[in-house]
Amino acid sequence: xxxxxxxxxxxxxxxxxxxxxxxxxxxxxxxxxxxxxxxxxxxxxxxxxxxxxxxxxxxxxxxxxxxxxxxxxxxxxxxxxxxxxxxxxxxxxxxxxxxxxxxxxxxxxxxxxxxxxxxxxxxxxxxxxxxxxxxxxxxxxxxxxxxxxxxxxxxxxxxxxxxxxxxxxxxxxxxxxxxxxxxxxxxxxxxxxxxxxxxxxxxxxxxxxxxxxxxxxxxxxxxxxxxxxxxxxxxxxxxxxxxxxxxxxxxxxxxxxxxxxxxxxxxxxxxxxxxxxxxxxxxxxxxxxxxxxxxxxxxxxxxxxxxxxxxxxxxxxxxxxxxxxxxxxxxxxxxxxxxxxxxxxxxxxxxxxxxxxxxxxxxxxxxxxxxxxxxxxxxxxxxxxxxxxxxxxxxxxxxxxxxxxxxxxxxxxxxxxxxxxxxxxx
Numbered sequence: 073x074x075x076x077x078x079x080x081x082x083x084x085x086x087x088x089x090x091x092x093x094x095x096x097x098x099x100x101x102x103x104x105x106x107x108x109x110x111x112x113x114x115x116x117x118x119x120x121x122x123x124x125x126x127x128x129x130x131x132x133x134x135x136x137x138x139x140x141x142x143x144x145x146x147x148x149x150x151x152x153x154x155x156x157x158x159x160x161x162x163x164x165x166x167x168x169x170x171x172x173x174x175x176x177x178x179x180x181x182x183x184x185x186x187x188x189x190x191x192x193x194x195x196x197x198x199x200x201x202x203x204x205x206x207x208x209x210x211x212x213x214x215x216x217x218x219x220x221x222x223x224x225x226x227x228x229x230x231x232x233x234x235x236x237x238x239x240x241x242x243x244x245x246x247x248x249x250x251x252x253x254x255x256x257x258x259x260x261x262x263x264x265x266x267x268x269x270x271x272x273x274x275x276x277x278x279x280x281x282x283x284x285x286x287x288x289x290x291x292x293x294x295x296x297x298x299x300x301x302x303x304x305x306x307x308x309x310x311x312x313x314x315x316x317x318x319x320x321x322x323x324x325x326x327x328x329x330x331x332x333x334x335x336x337x338x339x340x341x342x343x344x345x346x347x348x349x350x351x352x353x354x355x356x357x358x359x360x361x362x363x364x365x366x367x368x369x370x371x372x373x374x375x376x377x378x379x380x381x382x383x384x385x386x387x388x389x390x391x392x393x394x395x396x397x398x399x400x401x402x403x404x405x406x407x408x409x410x411x412x413x414x415x416x417x418x419x420x421x422x423x424x425x426x427x428x429x430x431x432x433x434x435x436x437x438x439x440x441x442x443x444x445x446x447x448x449x450x451x452x453x454x455x456x457x458x459x460x461x462x463x464x465x466x467x468x469x470x471x472x473x474x475x476x477x478x479x480x481x482x483x484x485x486x487x488x489x490x491x492x493x494x495x496x497x498x
Contacts, residue, residue, distance in 0.1 A: 074490035077166035106139035181301025191242035195249035250274030396461035
């Protein structure tokens with residue numbers, strides 16, 4: 073598979089040089105300029121209002137349309153499409169090779185007995201009503217679980233519900249809801265050394281995705297009650313509050329502070345981003361992560377284990393949840409030029425990436441807004457983030473569709489796989 077990836081990549085280069093000649097270089101240059109213009113237009117769209125936003129939208133749309141038009145007029149559209157297909161094939165083959173030869177999975181799970189008194193909290197409003205649509209409450213009760221629906225409980229204190237269940241004898245806690253609700257109950261599970269069951273009934277469910285759970289079929293996670301295994305994952309702490317995904321500061325944290333954000337995320341973001349992106353955080357944030365110091369970033373993301381290396385905003389997935397380190401991203405993008413440079417990922421001066429077991433976010437103000445697993449918070453400065461390795465016992469189904477995450481495409485490692493030195497294993 074590694075050799076197939078190199079063969080497809082070589083075919084792209086061969087086509088560009090052999091068929092298009094010097095025009096192939098121009099072809100690449102036109103595509104690069106078009107992509108940069110599109111990113112700049114998108115930045116202007118987010119950072120401006122009114123007519124300037126409409127003009128930026130026009131630029132964002134016109135850039136790729138212009139590139140395709142130029143390719144068509146040059147009679148090279150077929151070449152672009154062919155090279156695109158070969159590039160996709162190269163990435164697919166390379167990804168398959170890296171998955172098959174990568175590091176062993178975090179854990180296949182240890183054998184455990186089914187719980188005697190599982191207690192599950194379900195939020196019928198999460199994920200557009202997944203709890204009712206997938207009939208999760210009835211199915212869980214049929215498996216012997218005690219189920220509390222938040223609407224029926226008449227309280228938003230999910231941690232309090234979980235603590236009362238523990239006092240009543242619950243030997244497993246679980247949540248069908250979003251990441252914020254899951255983190256609150258998971259903290260109670262950690263405090264009482266109980267297993268925790270994740271049922272992805274929220275909108276995004278990043279934690280469930282990184283556990284390899286089937287987010288399209290939340291009911292399949294109930295198999296963990298009768299045919300489950302247990303794995304241990306790390307959790308993060310921001311001061312004394314636990315998170316399973318991340319804690320954010322700066323632009324994103326300011327967004328989740330808005331009362332309108334939960335009901336209209338896109339509209340609220342478009343309304344607030346012009347001020348946040350052009351004015352930045354006031355007062356400026358400061359970050360210390362191990363030996364790394366960053367002054368004045370617009371956004372800081374501290375995650376429970378690092379996100380993939382090509383993910384500059386923390387919306388992708390983490391390869392593992394057991395490395396015992398925080399992933400830290402600090403982003404500075406104050407102009408369209410900075411936004412284009414961020415396309416270069418780890419090579420961009422506007423992006424700081426590191427791992428550490430301890431990070432501190434500070435500012436010249438008594439408190440700063442934060443987002444903790446997507447939930448708004450006000451935290452006293454300085455804010456300390458820490459990792460707690462192996463603290464959470466997670467009960468998962470024995471069969472999980474996505475246990476092995478897709479690794480980043482590392483061409484150096486692919487080269488060692490495709491062309492190993494001698495006859496030894498790469």
